[in-house]
Amino acid sequence: MTGANWPKGTQNESFGFLSQVLARRVDEAMKKQLADRNLDFRFFMTLMQLLAEDGQSQRELGSRLSLREYQVSRNLDAMAADGLIERQTDPSSRRTTLVFLTAKGRELAQTLPPLIHQLNDGFLSALSQDERVVLIDMLQRILSVTDQA
DSSP, X not given: OOGGGSOTTSGGGOHHXXXXXXXXXXXXXXXXXXXXXXXXXXXXXXXXXXHHSSSXXXXXXXXXXXXXXXXXXXXXXXXXXXXXXXEXXXXXXXXXXXXXXXXXXXXXXXXXXXXXXXXXXXXXXTSOHHHHHHHHHHHHHHHHHHHHO
Protein backbone atom coordinates (compact mmCIF):
# COMPACT_ATOMS: atom_id res chain seq x y z
CA MET A 1 0.00 0.00 0.00
CA THR A 2 1.46 3.36 -0.95
CA GLY A 3 1.19 6.53 1.08
CA ALA A 4 -1.25 7.87 -1.52
CA ASN A 5 -3.72 5.12 -0.57
CA TRP A 6 -3.77 6.01 3.13
CA PRO A 7 -6.69 8.07 4.34
CA LYS A 8 -5.35 11.48 5.33
CA GLY A 9 -3.76 11.50 8.78
CA THR A 10 -3.85 7.76 9.42
CA GLN A 11 -0.08 7.27 9.04
CA ASN A 12 0.52 9.60 11.95
CA GLU A 13 -1.91 7.57 14.05
CA SER A 14 -0.54 4.13 13.06
CA PHE A 15 1.63 2.39 15.66
CA GLY A 16 3.25 0.28 12.93
CA PHE A 17 4.07 3.22 10.69
CA LEU A 18 5.41 5.40 13.51
CA SER A 19 7.45 2.60 15.05
CA GLN A 20 9.01 1.78 11.66
CA VAL A 21 9.95 5.40 10.99
CA LEU A 22 11.44 5.76 14.47
CA ALA A 23 13.29 2.43 14.23
CA ARG A 24 14.87 3.49 10.93
CA ARG A 25 15.96 6.82 12.39
CA VAL A 26 17.45 5.13 15.46
CA ASP A 27 19.23 2.56 13.26
CA GLU A 28 20.70 5.27 11.02
CA ALA A 29 21.94 7.30 13.99
CA MET A 30 23.46 4.18 15.55
CA LYS A 31 25.10 3.12 12.28
CA LYS A 32 26.71 6.56 11.98
CA GLN A 33 28.01 6.50 15.55
CA LEU A 34 29.38 2.97 15.11
CA ALA A 35 30.98 3.81 11.75
CA ASP A 36 32.77 6.69 13.47
CA ARG A 37 34.27 4.00 15.76
CA ASN A 38 35.06 1.66 12.84
CA LEU A 39 32.56 -0.87 14.15
CA ASP A 40 30.24 -2.80 11.85
CA PHE A 41 26.59 -2.32 12.81
CA ARG A 42 26.03 -6.10 12.48
CA PHE A 43 28.31 -6.68 15.47
CA PHE A 44 26.71 -4.17 17.82
CA MET A 45 23.90 -6.30 19.22
CA THR A 46 26.12 -9.36 19.58
CA LEU A 47 28.74 -7.39 21.48
CA MET A 48 26.10 -5.98 23.81
CA GLN A 49 24.54 -9.40 24.37
CA LEU A 50 27.93 -10.95 25.19
CA LEU A 51 28.84 -8.03 27.43
CA ALA A 52 25.66 -8.74 29.41
CA GLU A 53 26.27 -12.51 29.47
CA ASP A 54 29.50 -13.91 28.11
CA GLY A 55 29.74 -17.56 27.08
CA GLN A 56 26.37 -17.98 25.36
CA SER A 57 25.88 -20.61 22.71
CA GLN A 58 25.49 -19.58 19.10
CA ARG A 59 21.90 -20.82 19.24
CA GLU A 60 21.15 -18.71 22.34
CA LEU A 61 22.61 -15.64 20.66
CA GLY A 62 20.49 -16.18 17.57
CA SER A 63 17.36 -16.62 19.64
CA ARG A 64 17.98 -13.58 21.84
CA LEU A 65 18.87 -11.38 18.87
CA SER A 66 16.14 -12.75 16.58
CA LEU A 67 18.70 -13.76 13.96
CA ARG A 68 18.76 -16.85 11.75
CA GLU A 69 21.50 -19.41 12.42
CA TYR A 70 23.38 -18.58 9.22
CA GLN A 71 23.37 -14.86 10.13
CA VAL A 72 24.77 -15.59 13.58
CA SER A 73 27.43 -17.86 12.12
CA ARG A 74 28.50 -15.28 9.50
CA ASN A 75 28.59 -12.47 12.05
CA LEU A 76 30.62 -14.58 14.47
CA ASP A 77 33.03 -15.60 11.70
CA ALA A 78 33.67 -11.94 10.91
CA MET A 79 33.93 -10.98 14.57
CA ALA A 80 36.42 -13.79 15.20
CA ALA A 81 38.47 -12.63 12.21
CA ASP A 82 38.50 -9.13 13.76
CA GLY A 83 39.63 -10.60 17.08
CA LEU A 84 36.46 -9.58 18.95
CA ILE A 85 35.20 -13.03 19.97
CA GLU A 86 36.40 -16.57 20.36
CA ARG A 87 34.46 -19.81 20.13
CA GLN A 88 34.92 -22.71 22.51
CA THR A 89 33.33 -26.13 22.60
CA ASP A 90 30.91 -26.51 25.49
CA PRO A 91 32.54 -28.96 27.93
CA SER A 92 29.16 -30.54 28.67
CA SER A 93 28.11 -30.92 25.02
CA ARG A 94 30.58 -31.24 22.16
CA ARG A 95 27.84 -30.26 19.69
CA THR A 96 27.43 -26.84 21.30
CA THR A 97 29.74 -23.91 20.64
CA LEU A 98 30.03 -21.18 23.25
CA VAL A 99 30.97 -17.63 22.33
CA PHE A 100 33.17 -15.40 24.47
CA LEU A 101 34.44 -11.86 24.11
CA THR A 102 38.19 -11.48 23.73
CA ALA A 103 39.97 -8.73 25.66
CA LYS A 104 39.73 -6.58 22.51
CA GLY A 105 36.00 -7.36 22.14
CA ARG A 106 35.27 -6.62 25.81
CA GLU A 107 37.16 -3.32 25.63
CA LEU A 108 35.17 -2.28 22.57
CA ALA A 109 31.84 -3.50 24.00
CA GLN A 110 32.37 -1.49 27.18
CA THR A 111 32.52 1.72 25.12
CA LEU A 112 29.02 1.12 23.75
CA PRO A 113 26.69 1.71 26.75
CA PRO A 114 27.56 5.44 27.00
CA LEU A 115 26.91 5.74 23.26
CA ILE A 116 23.51 4.07 23.69
CA HIS A 117 22.59 6.38 26.57
CA GLN A 118 23.57 9.43 24.53
CA LEU A 119 21.47 8.33 21.55
CA ASN A 120 18.51 7.42 23.77
CA ASP A 121 18.69 10.80 25.48
CA GLY A 122 18.68 12.53 22.11
CA PHE A 123 15.69 10.61 20.80
CA LEU A 124 13.75 10.94 24.05
CA SER A 125 14.60 14.60 24.69
CA ALA A 126 11.01 15.69 24.06
CA LEU A 127 9.85 13.57 27.02
CA SER A 128 10.13 14.13 30.76
CA GLN A 129 11.86 11.48 32.85
CA ASP A 130 8.47 10.16 34.02
CA GLU A 131 7.23 9.97 30.43
CA ARG A 132 10.36 8.05 29.43
CA VAL A 133 9.74 5.49 32.17
CA VAL A 134 6.12 5.08 31.05
CA LEU A 135 7.10 4.76 27.37
CA ILE A 136 9.72 2.09 28.09
CA ASP A 137 7.23 0.21 30.28
CA MET A 138 4.60 0.29 27.53
CA LEU A 139 7.08 -0.89 24.88
CA GLN A 140 8.19 -3.75 27.14
CA ARG A 141 4.57 -4.79 27.64
CA ILE A 142 3.93 -4.74 23.88
CA LEU A 143 7.08 -6.78 23.26
CA SER A 144 6.13 -9.33 25.91
CA VAL A 145 2.82 -9.93 24.16
CA THR A 146 4.48 -10.30 20.77
CA ASP A 147 7.04 -12.75 22.23
CA GLN A 148 4.15 -15.10 22.92
CA ALA A 149 2.47 -14.66 19.54
